[in-house]
Amino acid sequence: MPTEVLRYTAFAAEPGGGNPAGIVLDAEGMSDEEMLSVAQQVAYPETAFVVARTHDGARLRYFSPAAEVPFCGHATVATAVVLAEREGSGTRVFSTAAGDVVVDTRTAADGSVQVAMTSVEPETRPIDPVRWERLAAVLGLVVGDVDEGFPVLESFAGNWHPVVVLADVELFHQFRFDPAALAALKREYGWEGTVTVLHRTAPLEFEARNLFPAGRITEDPATGSAAASTGAYLRAVGAVSPGSRVVIRQGRHVGRPSVLLVDVPEVGGITVTGGATPIA
Incomplete structure (x- = not known):
């Protein structure tokens, strides 16, 4: 059947x-x-x-x-x-x-x-310097591209995601990467989720690009696990206060605009809110 x-x-x-x-x-x-x-x-x-x-x-x-x-x-x-x-x-x-x-x-x-x-109970950890050096090389980034006050970490809320916050909006929109090289790096380091690249547009608003080379796919339009991991990351670096709701906009780089609402409690799992509709 x-x-x-x-x-x-x-x-x-x-x-x-x-x-x-x-x-x-x-x-x-x-x-x-x-x-x-x-x-x-x-x-x-x-x-x-x-x-x-x-x-x-x-x-x-x-x-x-x-x-x-x-x-x-x-x-x-x-x-x-x-x-x-x-x-x-x-x-x-x-x-x-x-x-x-x-x-x-x-x-x-x-x-x-x-x-x-x-989400499940989230975790964060510093990224190994060699891992960051290799990831930055694949993405064409240097240390100065990272937004001050937002250290590069690995964050988990179901999958491990490297989280990178870029300071410059033009760089965020225009950077390029080699999907095959990134896929190999993800496999080597056990990053089963996306590579999460963010730019802060307001105190509690971010735009996200979630890189996920798999087959014909290179970039994810909306990533619930990464949104939860982002909430855990923001809590860990002190960028949000307990009870904050963060708005994440994603997907316009691949023509599928999306919005994810992320509630960050003082402790415990991160809540991501949204809906879904049938595809004709």
């Missing part, structure tokens, strides 16, 4: 925006090879597979066209929207390879679903 794949876009700021995800609701019994094959055929940044239903939610696995990834935020949000549309809104717990993720869904009067996704 052919596998039914639902297609949704998450975090869209306007029609045609957001990050597309595949969702397979009945993946119990599918092999790793079958899931990877489906993800390759779908050819989105990630496809989420519901491999089991639990008493309070579901167990999910995620595949990009290249490999399995521990966690994918936008596909999690899309899956939460699908389940809310079919089974009703409320709170669910999704079990993932990165840990348990809580999704709270609310349905508006117009039928649209909003999802507040709270």
Whole structure:
């Protein structure tokens, strides 16, 4: 029997925006090879597979066209929207390879679903100087390009992401990179998420470019795991106060404008809020 794949876009700021995800609701019994094959055929940044239903939610696995990834935020949000549309809104717990993720869904009067996704316990760590030197070389950056007060760190909220904040807006928009070289570096260092490059546009607003070379994809339009990791990063460097809501705009460099709302509590998981809609 052919596998039914639902297609949704998450975090869209306007029609045609957001990050597309595949969702397979009945993946119990599918092999790793079958899931990877489906993800390759779908050819989105990630496809989420519901491999089991639990008493309070579901167990999910995620595949990009290249490999399995521990966690994918936008596909999690899309899956939460699908389940809310079919089974009703409320709170669910999704079990993932990165840990348990809580999704709270609310349905508006117009039928649209909003999802507040709270990450696993985040971590940050200084980036090894050699790692930063090699990453900067691939991105064509030098130390002086980094915004003062925003040290380069690795941040985790489901996946490890190097986080780089650039001071100059023109450099942020115009830098180039070699996708093959970056993909090799990511594999070597275990960066299973994106390389997150930010520019601050207001005290609590950032524009993001999330670099994710996988197959034909080089840059992610909207990255929930990176948004959560960004919230953890900003908390770690003291750039936000507890209870702040950070607005992250992403995707215009690839023609898919997106908005992610990031709530940063004093401690614990970071909450990323957004919605998802079917792709015609």
